[in-house]
Amino acid sequence: MTVSKVASMADAIKDLVRDGDTVAIEGFTHLISFAAGHEIIRQGRRDLTLARLTPDLIYDQMVAAGVARKLIFSWLGNPGVGGLNAIRRRVERAAVAASGEPALELEEYSHHGMVGRYVAGAANLPFYPLRSYFETDLPKANPLIREVASPYGDGVVYAVPPLRPDVTVVHAQRASAAGDTQVWGLLGCQKEAAFAADRVIVVVEEVVSDEVIRADPNRTIIPGLIVDAVVVEPWGAHPSYVQGAYDRDNQFYLDWDPISRDEAATQAWLRDWVHGVAGRAEYVEKLGPERLAMLRPSGSAPSGSVDYGQYA
Amino acid sequence: MTDTTTPAAFTKSEMMIVAAARELAGQRVCFVGVGLPNIAVNLAKRTVAPDMELVYEAGVFGARPGRLPLSIGDPTIVTGATAVTSMFELFTFYLQGGLIDVGFLGAAQIDRFGNINTTVIGDYDEPTTRLPGSGGACEIAINARQVFVIMRQSRRSFVDSIDFRTSPGNLGGAENSARIRQEQGWLGRGPSVVVTDLGIYHFDDDGEMRLDSLHPGATLDEARATIGWDLRTAPTLETTPPPTADEIRLIREELDPGGAYTK
Numbered sequence: 001m002t003v004s005k006v007a008s009m010a011d012a013i014k015d016l017v018r019d020g021d022t023v024a025i026e027g028f029t030h031l032i033s034f035a036a037g038h039e040i041i042r043q044g045r046r047d048l049t050l051a052r053l054t055p056d057l058i059y060d061q062m063v064a065a066g067v068a069r070k071l072i073f074s075w076l077g078n079p080g081v082g083g084l085n086a087i088r089r090r091v092e093r094a095a096v097a098a099s100g101e102p103a104l105e106l107e108e109y110s111h112h113g114m115v116g117r118y119v120a121g122a123a124n125l126p127f128y129p130l131r132s133y134f135e136t137d138l139p140k141a142n143p144l145i146r147e148v149a150s151p152y153g154d155g156v157v158y159a160v161p162p163l164r165p166d167v168t169v170v171h172a173q174r175a176s177a178a179g180d181t182q183v184w185g186l187l188g189c190q191k192e193a194a195f196a197a198d199r200v201i202v203v204v205e206e207v208v209s210d211e212v213i214r215a216d217p218n219r220t221i222i223p224g225l226i227v228d229a230v231v232v233e234p235w236g237a238h239p240s241y242v243q244g245a246y247d248r249d250n251q252f253y254l255d256w257d258p259i260s261r262d263e264a265a266t267q268a269w270l271r272d273w274v275h276g277v278a279g280r281a282e283y284v285e286k287l288g289p290e291r292l293a294m295l296r297p298s299g300s301a302p303s304g305s306v307d308y309g310q311y312a
Numbered sequence: 313m314t315d316t317t318t319p320a321a322f323t324k325s326e327m328m329i330v331a332a333a334r335e336l337a338g339q340r341v342c343f344v345g346v347g348l349p350n351i352a353v354n355l356a357k358r359t360v361a362p363d364m365e366l367v368y369e370a371g372v373f374g375a376r377p378g379r380l381p382l383s384i385g386d387p388t389i390v391t392g393a394t395a396v397t398s399m400f401e402l403f404t405f406y407l408q409g410g411l412i413d414v415g416f417l418g419a420a421q422i423d424r425f426g427n428i429n430t431t432v433i434g435d436y437d438e439p440t441t442r443l444p445g446s447g448g449a450c451e452i453a454i455n456a457r458q459v460f461v462i463m464r465q466s467r468r469s470f471v472d473s474i475d476f477r478t479s480p481g482n483l484g485g486a487e488n489s490a491r492i493r494q495e496q497g498w499l500g501r502g503p504s505v506v507v508t509d510l511g512i513y514h515f516d517d518d519g520e521m522r523l524d525s526l527h528p529g530a531t532l533d534e535a536r537a538t539i540g541w542d543l544r545t546a547p548t549l550e551t552t553p554p555p556t557a558d559e560i561r562l563i564r565e566e567l568d569p570g571g572a573y574t575k
Contacts, residue, residue, distance in 0.1 A: 028370050028399060029385020053399075054447075075447035079346065079383035080572075083444070093438040103438075108431075110446040111369060112403040119400055131408055132451040134496050135480040141436050155497050185390045186370045187398045243387050250382050301391045 004177040005230045006207060009279055012229035013039045016199045021166035022049040022072075024118075024197065025058060028188030029079055030243060031171040033203045034058050035236035035280040041065040042274060051165055053114045053189065057239065057256050060084040063104060064266045065274070070105035072163065074114040081253050085260035108142050109160060115189045117163035121196030127159040134158070168197035170222065171237045173245065174212070175204045179227025182219040184303070185243025191221045203231045205245055217308075235284045235292070246295040315557040322555045324509040325464075325574045326563055327527045330555040332416075332462045332507040334360055341365045342414045343407065343452055344375075346384045348462045349416035351563070351573045352507075354380055358562050367406060369448040371397045380567045403448065407455045410499045415456030417449055419463050421474040424520050424541050425489070426461065426481030426503030428453065429474040436476060446478050453479035458504040465508040465538040472540045486519030510535050512552060516544065525550040 007015075017023060017040055025033050037058040040048070044067075050059050051072040056079070062068055064086035076084055089095040090104035109117065116128030129148060139145040139158070148159040170190045175181040181202050183190065194200050202222065207230065213220060239249035259265045277283045284292070322330075332352035336342060337360035344353045344366050354377060357364055366375040370385040374394025381389050390396055397406070406412060420443050421429035430449055434440030453459055459481070463469060481503045482489040489502055506513040506521060510530040513521045523535060524546045536543050568574050 029383055030370070030387070073445070075444050076442065077346075077444035079385065083442070088442050091439065091442045093434065093440060096438075108445055110450045111399065111448040112408070112451045115399045115403055130451070131497065132454060134454060134498065135477070135483055135492060136446075136450050137431070137436070137477045138446065138450060141431070141476075155495075185387060185396065186372070186385055187396065188371065189399045191398065192400060241387055243390055247387060248382060253382075297387075 002178040002210070002224065005179050005224065005227060006177050007229040007231060009035055009039045009203070009231045009233055010043075012201050012231050013043055016201055016228055017045055017167050019045055020047045022051060023167045023169070024051040024165040024193045025169045026052060026188060026190050026193040027171055027237070027240065028053060028186055029056075029248070030186040030188065030241060031183065031190065031237050032056055032058055032240035033169045033171040033236055034238060034240065035233045036169040036201060036203055037062050038274045038283070039279070040067055041270065051163060053111055054079065055084060055087060057084070057253065060086045060256070060260055061270065061274070063087050063090060064260070065270055068104065070107065072107045074109045074111045078253060078257060080250070081257055085257070086266055089263065107144070108138070109145065110138065113145065113160045115192060117160050118189050118192035118196045120160070120162035121164040122192050125162060127161055129157045129159050131157055163196060165193065165197040167199045167201065168193045169201045169203065170194050171203045171242070173204065173242060174206050174208045175202050175230050176210050176213050176224065177207055177230060178210070179222070179224030179230050180210070180213045180220055181222040181227065182213060182216070183221050184219060187221065194222045194226060200227045201229045201231060202227050203233050203236045205234050205236070205242055207232050233280045236280050238284070238287070244297065246292070247297060249291070249295055315561070317557050318554045319557045319560045322560055323574055324527070326555055326560060327552065328462065328464070328507055328509045329355060329563060329574065330559045331512055331527065331552050332460065333559070335460060335505050335507060335512070336361045336364065336414065339364055339414045341367060341412055342416060343367045343369065343412045343456055344384065345416050345418055345449070345452070346447070347418045348573060349418055350381060350384065351567055352462055353416055354567055355559065355562055358566070359559060365394070367402070367412060369399070369402060371399050371402045373397060373406060403451060407451060410455065410457070412452070412456040414458055414460055415452035416460045416462065417452060417479065419461060419469065421469055421471050422461060422463065422506065423471060423474050423481075425483060425485060426459070426506065426515060426521060427474055427477050427483065428461070428479040428481060429476045431476040431478045433475055449479045453481065453502070454498050454500055456500050458501055461503060461506040463506070463508060465510050465535065467538060467540050470539040482515060482519035486515070486517060489519055510538065520544055522546055523549065525552045527552045528554045
């Protein structure tokens with residue numbers, strides 16, 4: 001009998017995320033655990049290094065809330081909308097000078113470089129080689145991007161160092177209580193980031209039985225073996241999306257632009273929607289049934305099923 | 313039936329998107345970037361390049377979006393696609409492995425050799441404006457067989473010297489670029505087309521951007537006034553055929569009914 005790892009979000013963050021940690025809340029536009037990010041804000045963590053390919057709105061909110069001292073990333077924007085304004089205020093010269101606060105530290109790669117960093121971290125390798133960065137200014141901006149000669153004498157490539165987050169948070173459609181996690185739709189680098197991490201929190205729309213997992217083992221991207229906590233948090237990825245369950249709340253991505261351009265409006269939003277609610281259930285209630293209904297898929301598109309066969 | 317008549321009115325943005333989509337005729341595998349490339353490629357798929365495979369860096373090969381994706385990670389690129397891959401597979405096997413014919417990029421700044429900046433305006437450590445950064449652009453510029461660029465023209469974006477080189481183009485010129493690309497084992501030949509709101513540029517033998525076609529209504533003076541170097545033009549300057557009624561209908565009714573890209 002496997003032990004259940006099901007925990008509340010408050011307990012999972014309290015037990016597994018510490019001040020000063022490197023935290024990766026991954027998910028490429030899809031399956032971004034806003035619920036975990038908001039709980040980290042509520043619990044007042046400090047001096048975090050936040051890693052993500054695309055910091056997205058969740059890291060803009062976390063930076064605005066003062067939990068972070070550094071970002072590791074490859075594309076800093078509000079996808080399809082514009083910039084991340086709270087982060088820009090901590091980076092751009094005029095805004096940093098006006099605030100009197102220290103600038104946010106940035107460590108910047110390309111997407112392939114960030115993916116490779118997780119791969120090297122997960123595979124226990126000293127670096128990851130790739131054919132990016134030639135003739136660009138990125139190695140000057142980030143001296144951790146270095147040239148390496150092929151040991152076989154056929155040229156030079158670039159190397160990026162392994163990334164081993166203290167904690168990776170992954171949102172998923174479903175997992176067993178033991179943490180065996182299944183995802184469909186965009187996979188991003190959830191698997192790589194989870195295997196690279198010291199501690200793993202999986203947040204799911206629903207917990208399913210072990211039989212459901214075992215009926216479709218090809219869909220399992222993360223085994224319970226490496227999972228420390230399973231948090232059940234329906235709508236936990238809002239305003240990002242969960243394939244088959246709910247769509248991206250694009251109106252929120254649009255609304256965040258004017259909110260985040262104004263520091264007072266940003267702080268007011270955090271008071272209302274993060275500090276002002278006890279957790280995700282209350283946030284979902286506050287969103288209201290009409291908003292949620294608009295985000296449901298317009299129709300169904302079930303996968304075909306395959307027969308794995310019995311070999312008893 | 314496609315309607316090939318010219319509509320009474322079209323915007324500069326619509327002309328730019330249509331011109332960019334037409335450049336994709338005959339291409340087999342296209343890596344789709346965020347923003348304007350997204351709509352241009354989706355228009356091409358519905359017009360000149362129905363068999364083109366759309367590749368999204370989020371990890372999709374052979375996407376068949378049922379609506380214009382809101383971002384490059386929209387759920388509509390997954391449903392009905394040929395394959396969903398991890399980003400690791402996408403960047404290694406598909407892009408670095410040489411399967412991408414065209415990478416389609418936008419830019420904040422571009423120089424005469426097609427080198428691109430999407431990182432910062434000003435000094436890197438204390439920027440005036442912080443831009444998104446590379447994303448997948450620097451590896452697309454190096455590994456895609458050719459690179460198309462779509463962006464609006466202005467003195468702020470078409471500059472003599474870019475503030476940061478995020479994605480390499482023809483470096484300091486074609487000869488230099490060809491030598492470096494070969495020495496370093498790049499699969500890509502670099503930028504081949506730049507489509508703006510005023511015209512269509514290709515690259516001369518020496519690697520410099522050359523205006524080949526002006527869009528209807530655009531003037532050479534306007535093109536010169538919005539470019540930060542001494543503009544080179546083709547010996548015979550063409551006029552871009554205007555959008556057809558069918559192209560405009562697809563943009564306004566199917567792809568961008570909210571006018572997010574075309575205002």
